[in-house]
Amino acid sequence: MEACRLVATDLACRRGERLLFRGVSLRLGAGSALQVTGANGIGKSSLLRILAGLLRPFAGEVTRQGSVALLDERPALDEHRPLGQALKFWTRIDAGEGAPLALMGLAELGEVPVRYLSTGQRKRAAIARMMGQQAPIWLLDEPLNGLDSAAAAWFEGLVEQHCQRGGIAIIASHQKFALAGLASLPLSQFQAARVE
Amino acid sequence: MRPLAAIFARDLALLMPGGGRGGSLLALLFFLAVAMLYPFAVGPQPDLLARTGGGVIWIAALLAAILPLDRLLAPDLENGLFDQWALRGIAEEAIVAVRLLAHWLSFGPPLMLAALPASALLGIDGRTLRLVELGLLAGTPGLAAIGLIIAALTVGLRAGAALSGLLLIPLAVPLLIFGAGSLSTGGASGLALTAAISLLLVAIAPFAGGAAIRAAREG
Numbered sequence: 001m002e003a004c005r006l007v008a009t010d011l012a013c014r015r016g017e018r019l020l021f022r023g024v025s026l027r028l029g030a031g032s033a034l035q036v037t038g039a040n041g042i043g044k045s046s047l048l049r050i051l052a053g054l055l056r057p058f059a060g061e062v063t064r065q066g067s068v069a070l071l072d073e074r075p076a077l078d079e080h081r082p083l084g085q086a087l088k089f090w091t092r093i094d095a096g097e098g099a100p101l102a103l104m105g106l107a108e109l110g111e112v113p114v115r116y117l118s119t120g121q122r123k124r125a126a127i128a129r130m131m132g133q134q135a136p137i138w139l140l141d142e143p144l145n146g147l148d149s150a151a152a153a154w155f156e157g158l159v160e161q162h163c164q165r166g167g168i169a170i171i172a173s174h175q176k177f178a179l180a181g182l183a184s185l186p187l188s189q190f191q192a193a194r195v196e
Numbered sequence: 197m198r199p200l201a202a203i204f205a206r207d208l209a210l211l212m213p214g215g216g217r218g219g220s221l222l223a224l225l226f227f228l229a230v231a232m233l234y235p236f237a238v239g240p241q242p243d244l245l246a247r248t249g250g251g252v253i254w255i256a257a258l259l260a261a262i263l264p265l266d267r268l269l270a271p272d273l274e275n276g277l278f279d280q281w282a283l284r285g286i287a288e289e290a291i292v293a294v295r296l297l298a299h300w301l302s303f304g305p306p307l308m309l310a311a312l313p314a315s316a317l318l319g320i321d322g323r324t325l326r327l328v329e330l331g332l333l334a335g336t337p338g339l340a341a342i343g344l345i346i347a348a349l350t351v352g353l354r355a356g357a358a359l360s361g362l363l364l365i366p367l368a369v370p371l372l373i374f375g376a377g378s379l380s381t382g383g384a385s386g387l388a389l390t391a392a393i394s395l396l397l398v399a400i401a402p403f404a405g406g407a408a409i410r411a412a413r414e415g
Contacts (some may be wrong), residue, residue, distance in 0.1 A: 052279075053282070053283075054279055054282060054283070054285060054413060055413070055414060056414060067283070067284070068283050069283065070279060070280070070283055072276065074274070074275050074276030075275070075276070076275055076276040076280045077275070077277070078206070078210070078275075079271075079275070089202060089206050090280075092199075092202035093198075093199040093203070093286075094204050094284070094286065095198060095199075120283045121406075129280075132272070133284075133393075135283075162362075
């Protein structure tokens with residue numbers, strides 16, 4: 001796996017009139033995992049989007065080494081296309097082999113249009129898309145949402161393997177995520193007052 | 197280039213008549229419906245229809261260009277595709293340029309084809325039909341570019357679909373003036389000006405569209 005590093009210094013995030021958090025710093029090297037915790041609306045997803053480079057921070061800066069994969073509530077798969085084709089589109093873009101569908105219990109769903117998939121199946125499809133990207137940095141926004149307990153345990157194992165191979169994982173979730181050596185970042189400590 | 201080729205193939209499959217988003221088929225049927233309704237409204241005098249028919253085709257083309265706009269970019273932004281492309285370092289400008297080509301291919305040539313039965317319905321003569329076809333060839337890239345810019349600007353708005361129609365009409369006026377104007381003057385200068393406006397719009401569209409999509413992501 002390519003070398004990876006993720007450093008953020010003194011991040012602040014402002015959404016509309018509200019300063020969601022400020023002073024968030026983190027430093028992650030190969031093989032490390034971090035869970036961002038906090039109540040709904042505290043800015044977990046925004047922090048992940050800032051780390052991914054999709055949102056500009058109000059203050060602070062992010063340095064990334066290595067490519068980034070993002071898993072959130074949107075699968076980024078064409079709704080009316082059969083799952084196999086929708087995933088193949090990303091395989092072509094990532095120029096990889098794609099993720100093994102049988103591994104995720106998606107093998108028999110290849111011909112089913114994405115819009116007919118259940119919430120859990122969609123999530124697994126999105127995980128397949130993310131794995132096919134072969135990126136060392138995984139940003140996971142509520143990754144266990146919609147997964148049944150067996151699939152959740154399987155996914156926790158997957159993240160563990162990813163970290164063992166030298167990847168980075170950041171998990172934004174209010175749920176418990178079982179992973180050895182998982183550091184925790186409670187976002188409530190960085191909550192900021194209203195901008196006047 | 198490889199990712200862009202994959203994106204182009206997908207866009208084309210989505211946008212072509214009968215593709216997943218089917219928007220351009222609706223636009224074509226709408227275009228033909230306008231051409232069909234016009235003789236009912238103004239009466240069947242052949243000389244009147246032949247004289248005004250070319251202009252009607254232009255107006256129908258302009259209105260048909262509004263229909264696919266709300267499906268052009270918004271579903272991809274909502275579904276997170278643009279975020280995933282950004283993570284892979286694919287510039288929004290390149291994506292919009294590819295989308296413009298796919299959108300025009302799904303809209304311009306089929307419209308020129310549909311102009312043939314439309315001209316038969318309106319009883320247009322061969323000379324006018326030639327000018328209409330050349331005008332559409334010169335003007336539809338510009339219409340597609342305006343449409344894409346507007347789709348990008350309204351992508352995050354809730355009333356985007358209604359607004360895009362209102363926005364497209366004034367922006368398309370120059371194309372209409374020179375494109376439909378060439379019918380009465382019969383000269384190549386009108387067509388050349390239409391093509392020049394189209395070229396300018398096509399050159400601007402990727403940058404304007406890319407900036408609008410980035411702004412929508414921040415919002």
